[in-house]
Amino acid sequence: MSGSGIWNVGEAYERYVGRWSRPVAELFVRRLGVSTGGRWLDVGCGTGALTATVLRIADPAEVHGVDPSDGFLAHARREIDDPRARFSVGDACALQFPDNRFDAVVSGLVLNFVPEPEAAVAELARVAAPGGVVAAYLWDYADGMQMIKHFWEAAAASDPAAAELDEGRRFPLCRPEALRSLWTGAGLTGVEVEPVDVPTRFRDLDDYWAPFLGGQGPAPGYVSMLDEDRRAALQALLRERLPVARDGSIALSARAWAVRGTR
Template sequence: MAHPVWADGDAYEAYVGRWSRLVAADFLRGLDVPPGRHWLDVGCGTGALTSTILANGAPGRVTAVDRSEGFLAGARTRVVDARATFHAGDARALPLPDRAVDVVVSGLALNFVPEPARAVAEFARVVRPAGVVAAYVWDYADGMAMMRHFWAAAAELDPVAAELDEGRRFTVCQPDALRVLWVDAGLGEVSVRPVEVPTVFADLADYWTPFLGGQGAAPTYVTTLAEPGRAALRELLAARLPVEPDGSIRLTARAWAVRGVASE
């Protein structure tokens, strides 16, 4: 099985980064964080959530951490703000001392951490008493329509593809699983809510081309296909996607957002 690649920030932006930015704005509105706080963005990727915090969260400072040097390079280019700094680091061993920040957030990253419970324990370790710890992940099983269409078509043509489907693999991306992670980390006032955004593609090319970028599970799978296999998959998707009279494809994407508060 080919392992997903996370290095090309531009390709990731075209694939799901642009939709993450829509979710990030709604996610922040639900956190209720006062201005001037020190935020930590774990798994910052291309900077979608970091830039939204800077624009809408009135932070005093944002520390952003990611394992991918490629993504960090892109984030530093996209996010030019003296309040933000970007660092290489692992969510399971954050490069910060205890009780160092006021808010810990993570967008679309927790399911990619091999040991998510360790990551959430780290979130709880570095946040100050009464600080907010929150994250959001895609609802891969039911709510991410662009991927549901993709994997249904891929599995019909190649049964092996079903094993790569994020909806089957990422069991942490469910409300009950997220709630348990937060409670087990000692966080209180835990709540989980859905965040749904429109994902409107201008045409079939706008939908399909990002799957050729090699960033993420589905695009990585596409890189393993010979050209006839790619063409067959594209044609099956073209026949099944709900195309509007103007050629656009109007889908929706749902994420689950979890929020908790550190004990005082």
């Protein structure tokens, strides 16, 4: 994640999309099938969702979490009390680890925010041991991340300029072929890309809308720039467009694309 303020408040990020990243992380880690006792590196660990999942499911010897955001790392340290976990500030494009260090090198929901993803994946591959797994996942902003897709469609309907901020347009990396090319370009073998789908159910419109008020991420950042009238108009438009059930709940789904390869 970027180290700027837009990705620096752990609690707000958790309310926004962090809570949905945890079930994705669980499916992702289970599918990797890394042997117990492995050495793991979580690049762009953020608030620690993926690190915590590795600790709970994969029974590793150690997990190192690296992120440029002090705020996110502080949240991760508070939430994860496990001697196998270590956290440090770091850059995905210049990892402070020796070659061949880890049995599994993973990254969740990060690479589309890295200015040079090719350099980052080359670093992920460098620190992986021969035969080690290098894997990542990103939200399918263009289609499958419905929470955010609905938001930008409504925003663009009332403000055409908002369309240019839509992650579906801005992040072409979040697609299967782009991820496959990135992994093969780093010299990784046996590259596979697959979807990871999870349900995202909101109690009501307030449960859906409130996370967009936290300022964490492009969509909440856009909301923070609107005046009170425009913000209310956008909320009303979402109320009309979202699939609201009779009990007021909103049942959506979230898709991530997961890529893996072998060093």
